[in-house]
Amino acid sequence: MQYSYYPGCSLEATGMEYDLSARAxxxxxxxELAELKGWACCGSSSAHAVNRDLALGLAAHNIALAQEQGxxxxVPCAACYTRLSRADYRLRHEPDERARAEKLAGFSYTGGIQVYSFLEAVREHAGLKEIAGRVQRPLTGLKLACYYGCLLVRPPEVRPFDRAEDPQSLDEVVAALGAEPVSWCYKTTCCGAGLSLTxxxxVGRLVGRLLSAAREAGAHALVTACPLCQNNLEMRRPAAENIPVFYxxxxxxxAFGLDDARKWLKKHLVDPFALLQELSLAG
Structure with missing residues (x-):
């Protein structure tokens, strides 16, 4: 399985552990991942709100690079995936937008490549059987609230790989690792990351509600596929709240027993090691 890889801005900064763990x-x-040469910011989460041409042109530039790479x-980041997959959808289905994008990015769109989230590729392309077969240290006893956030599976016509209101792909992946996904009603509720600074x-109220709901559902921690959500849930949490949020x-x-796993976890704002040690999962 060969892919072009778009890390995006967050994975080179506050979400570095997501990039490192995704590559591993x-x-x-x-x-096999080949990072796009010359990739640019996708425009999330402000360009699309202030400049229509900039938002389309940035996404089209990266799609053009992937098309050239063949x-x-x-795309690991849910926000980046939203911008790129939405742009690709418009290029496929809206001739006027395709013409604008081709002019802005200086290329001719062929539709020959697809845009996938990292979660989708892991779940659908590698498969649950392969994931379970790689497990060396099952995450037995770890109860997780799977948090998709408001972007990853919406809108459904653009991102049809999972259900928009009650997605299951992340639940299935963590279950294949031996962990227990809990049932809760906040899987796709916004965490407010776009308002984190303004x-x-x-945002504090939104985050507090999410973390409280996860605990009420019996979760030891949350797990996500979005660096904006992960950072927001740890940075904007109530002072007394210390529930870990994993990628x-x-x-x-x-679970695979990869050597660098502990290094990634040391980068978190909420230390996850006490929980992992309590469950004998620290390695």
């Missing part, structure tokens, strides 16, 4: 997990599953495009009081790729690396 991909290698373990036989997924491999389907793999309306922190609003799903970190848990895959931990």
């Amino acid at each position: 997990v991909a290698a373990a599953l036989g997924m 491999r389907d495009l793999l 309306r922190p009081s609003v 799903f790729t970190e848990l895959m690396g931990l």
Whole structure:
């Protein structure tokens, strides 16, 4: 399995552990990643709100690079995936938008490559059987609230790989690792990451509600596929709240017994090691 890989801005900064764990997990599953040469910011989460041409042009630039590279495009960040997959949808289905994008990015769109989220590729392309077969240290006893956030599976016509209101792909992946996904009603409720700097009081309430709901559902921790959500849930949490928030790729690396798993977890704002040690999962 060969892919073009778009890390995006967050994975080179506050979400670095997501990038490192994604690359390591991909290698373990036989997924060959070739990082896009010359990739640019996708425009999330402000360009689309302030400049229509900039938003389309940035996404089209990266799609053009993947098209030139000749491999389907793999995107770990939910926000980046939203911008790129939505742009690709418009290029496929709206001739006027395709013409604008081609002019802005200076290329001719062929539709020859697909845009996938990293979660989708792991679940659908590698497969649950392959994931379970790689597990060396099952995450037995770890109860997780799977948090998809408001972007990853919406809108359904653009991102049809999972259900928009009650998605299951992340639940299935963590179950294959030996963990227990809990049932809760906040899987796709917004965490407010787009308002993190401008309306922190609003975000604090949203984050507090999510973390409280996860605990009420019996979760030890949350697991996500979005660096904006992960950072927001840890940075904007109530002062007394210390529930860890994992990237799903970190848990895959931990279950696979990958050497660098502990290094990724040390980058978190909420220390996850006390929980892992309590469950004898620290390695």
